[in-house]
Amino acid sequence: xxxxxxxxxxxxxxxxxxxxxxxxxxxxxxxxxxxxxxxxxxxxxxxxxxxxxxxxxxxxxxxxxxxxxxxxxxxxxxxxxxxxxxxxxxxxxxxxxxxxxxxxxxxxxxxxxxxxxxxxxxxxxxxxxxxxxxxxxxxxxxxxxxxxxxxxxxxxxxxxxxxxxxxxxxxxxxxxxxxxxxxxxxxxxxxxxxxxxxxxxxxxxxxxxxxxxxxxxxxxxxxxxxxxxxxxxxxxxxxxxxxxxxxxxxxxxxxxxxxxxxxxxxxxxxxxxxxxxxxxxxxxxxxxxxxxxxxxxxxxxxxxxxxxxxxxxxxxxxxxxxxxxxxxxxxxxxxxxxxxxxxxxxxxxxxxxxxxxxxxxxxxxxxxxxxxxxxxxxxxxxxxxxxxxxxxxxxxxxxxxxxxxxxxxxxxxxxxxxxxxxxxxxxxxxxxxxxxxxxxxxxxxxxxxxxxxx
Numbered sequence: 001x002x003x004x005x006x007x008x009x010x011x012x013x014x015x016x017x018x019x020x021x022x023x024x025x026x027x028x029x030x031x032x033x034x035x036x037x038x039x040x041x042x043x044x045x046x047x048x049x050x051x052x053x054x055x056x057x058x059x060x061x062x063x064x065x066x067x068x069x070x071x072x073x074x075x076x077x078x079x080x081x082x083x084x085x086x087x088x089x090x091x092x093x094x095x096x097x098x099x100x101x102x103x104x105x106x107x108x109x110x111x112x113x114x115x116x117x118x119x120x121x122x123x124x125x126x127x128x129x130x131x132x133x134x135x136x137x138x139x140x141x142x143x144x145x146x147x148x149x150x151x152x153x154x155x156x157x158x159x160x161x162x163x164x165x166x167x168x169x170x171x172x173x174x175x176x177x178x179x180x181x182x183x184x185x186x187x188x189x190x191x192x193x194x195x196x197x198x199x200x201x202x203x204x205x206x207x208x209x210x211x212x213x214x215x216x217x218x219x220x221x222x223x224x225x226x227x228x229x230x231x232x233x234x235x236x237x238x239x240x241x242x243x244x245x246x247x248x249x250x251x252x253x254x255x256x257x258x259x260x261x262x263x264x265x266x267x268x269x270x271x272x273x274x275x276x277x278x279x280x281x282x283x284x285x286x287x288x289x290x291x292x293x294x295x296x297x298x299x300x301x302x303x304x305x306x307x308x309x310x311x312x313x314x315x316x317x318x319x320x321x322x323x324x325x326x327x328x329x330x331x332x333x334x335x336x337x338x339x340x341x342x343x344x345x346x347x348x349x350x351x352x353x354x355x356x357x358x359x360x361x362x363x364x365x366x367x368x369x370x371x372x373x374x375x376x377x378x379x380x381x382x383x384x385x386x387x388x389x390x391x392x393x394x395x396x397x398x399x400x401x402x403x404x405x406x407x408x409x410x411x412x413x414x415x416x417x418x419x420x421x422x423x424x425x426x427x428x429x430x431x432x433x434x435x436x437x438x439x440x441x442x443x444x445x446x447x448x449x450x451x452x453x454x
Contacts, residue, residue: 005418006167008072009072009168011030012079014030016069019065019067020067028049031118032115035051036117038117039120062091063091064087065085066085068231068232070083070201070448071447071451073164074160078108080105081106081107082451084451085099085101085102095132097134098130100136101130101135102450102451103121103122103453105118105120106118122453123453141237142238143238144241146243149244149245149449150244153244155248155251155255155283157448158448159255159287161252161445162441162445163417165443166253166383166441167414168198170414170418174195174196176194176439177195178390179391179439187211187212188212188213189209189210191206192205192206192208193208193437193438194439196443197444201231202443203228203443204236205226205227206242206439206443215275220243220244222243223243225240226242227239228240240449240450246442247277249441249442251281252284254284254433255285255287256288257356257381257413258285258356260413260423261356261381261416262356263354263424267290267293268292268334269295270295270336271295271297271335271338272345273336273337273338274296274300274303275339277338281338282311282319283314285336286315291315293317293331294319295319295321295331296308296328297321301321308321325345325346325347325350326350329346329355333352335355335356337358337361342366342368344371345370346371347373348370348376348377355430356432357370357433358435359434360435362393362394364436365390365391365392365396368394368397369394372403373403375395375404375432376404379423379425379431380395380409381410381434382413382433383412383434383435384436384438389406392436395434413433
């Protein structure tokens with residue numbers, strides 16, 4: 001069983017290239033001698049000769065066949081390989097129509113490092129429709145609205161996607177520019193975040209407004225679009241509701257960091273802030289730790305109590321509001337700060353040894369949620385070292401005070417996840433994951449919604 005994600009990605013890239021080679025036997029060479037390939041409800045093709053025949057049928061039907069790698073995830077003992085096929089059905093008895101269809105394969109790897117079995121799926125009815133009428137015109141851009149994002153971008157889907165994206169980011173496999181932030185007025189920002197999942201992978205940008213006063217109006221603070229482009233043609237293919245993607249993937253990233261950095265026995269969660277990110281973080285963290293309790297603090301005690309009462313039905317453990325941040329910190333071994341505070345609300349003196357913290361609320365240089373002492377006491381892990389050195393407010397304040405240097409950033413979360421650096425080093429160590437958000441998380445999440453069957 002191949003469990004090294006980097007090796008598996010390289011394997012998937014070579015497998016993808018084999019599908020584009022017009023050499024069907026080269027596809028079969030990625031399978032164990034007695035391996036199997038099943039597509040939708042067809043009987044499985046067992047053995048390399050049978051798999052060669054399946055690959056040859058596609059290559060014959062589509063002489064210009066191109067397959068792109070959309071994503072790869074490890075899920076337990078299986079690897080999920082996501083792909084998009086494009087080509088013209090110009091083979092014998094072909095319709096001459098252009099086809100573009102996405103799907104996935106679920107691999108079980110053999111002890112020889114090859115595919116022992118692959119269960120493949122694509123939308124057969126849509127494939128047949130495109131054979132008759134062709135793929136949608138390039139000018140057709142799909143829109144995925146907030147309700148669809150909320151329904152389909154589950155934490156079980158998003159957490160492994162974000163984990164993989166951050167490993168790829170830290171290994172330099174993705175491409176991105178540091179986000180641009182345009183201040184509009186007090187509490188209002190506009191951000192532009194361009195990036196690519198790889199040199200020949202989907203690319204795009206997030207255009208996002210941040211209006212902190214929206215919570216009082218019952219609206220999302222983050223609103224905008226994630227725009228996706230086809231890696232083969234450069235055409236825009238999809239626009240996704242960025243507010244909902246941001247809400248879910250931000251919490252998923254904190255869950256990824258918590259799984260890697262919090263003590264294995266951590267079970268008491270504190271959420272500082274009672275807005276949208278409070279709810280998403282509570283849901284996401286509960287996926288990676290067996291929580292016994294959760295407390296929430298907000299500047300408005302009434303809102304904090306209403307939040308706790310409103311979300312309690314989702315969980316079997318108690319969720320309650322507390323009056324002070326100090327009280328929240330004293331009884332917790334995991335803390336998420338998700339406020340719009342301009343000045344520190346959490347002091348290092350209040351944080352217990354062994355606590356893990358996700359610092360999320362401040363996304364640019366300026367506002368700080370925690371004091372300098374907490375930053376200097378902690379093992380400080382960044383989502384992006386470059387980003388934190390330029391826009392990580394809490395880090396920049398502590399550095400300006402002369403308490404730390406740039407070397408205080410122990411590394412990036414992607415490096416921890418890949419096993420390249422150590423995360424938590426002792427049970428008593430305070431660990432901090434500082435997140436300002438990264439476009440590769442948005443692109444990977446949005447592309448999964450676009451490319452995977454509903």
